[in-house]
Amino acid sequence: MSLLGRKFPAPVARPMAPFYISGLVILYGVNSFANALASTDEYKNDPRNPNLKTQGSNGH
Template sequence: MSLLGKKFNGAIARPMWPFYVSGLVVLYGVNSMANAMMLSDEHKNDPRNQLTRNKPAAH
């Protein structure tokens, strides 16, 4: 006797592929927007900005 009950073999990934693809598109869009905002004039001199934090000093 199984603890989890009867197993049903059903497709999981095949009917869910549109949700996986749309999730990747949304994550790509959020990442692109975040990078664009970090490079904007308003946040370019922010000390918390990770893109401009560890630049080597110019000689």
């Protein structure tokens, strides 16, 4: 007897493939948009910007 119960031969990955693909496309688009916004003049010098390179080191 299986711990998960009876196995049913229902396809899962093939019917859900369009949703997986569209999710990846949306994530790629959001990432590209966030990177574009982080490199604008308004946020280029913001200390919360992860792309900001600090000139001096504070020992950490």
